[in-house]
Amino acid sequence: MLNGFTQRVGLKKHKHPIDHLAELNALVSGIALYPQLSKILTTHDVEGLAPTSFFIMFAANLVWHAYGWHRKALPVIVSSALTGIAAATIVVLIIAWQ
Secondary structure, three states: OHHHHHHHHOOEOOOOHHHHHHHHHHHHHHOOOHHHHHHHHHHOOOOOOOHHHHHHHHHHHHHHHHHHHHHOEHHHHHHHHHHHHHHHHHHHHHHHHO
16 A cells, blocks of 8 residues: 555655665654653643753654655655654643643
């Protein structure tokens, strides 16, 4: 399914070992904020978290996401989307629960 999507959209898939490493890194870095998000959701404790940091992370990932689409780089698109969603959710929760 993802293969057909990447072909229709024109995303490039490379076979070099560094590209495989980049894909793995995209997944790992894309889910890096989810343990923090999980802790926030289970404890409702946002004390000590700076919303500005997570907003900057969200804004930076918007730029990375646009760059990923521009370069047709699937690892960058996936990583930036996952991180951006988590960062935006954390910002909203910090504002709502402070």
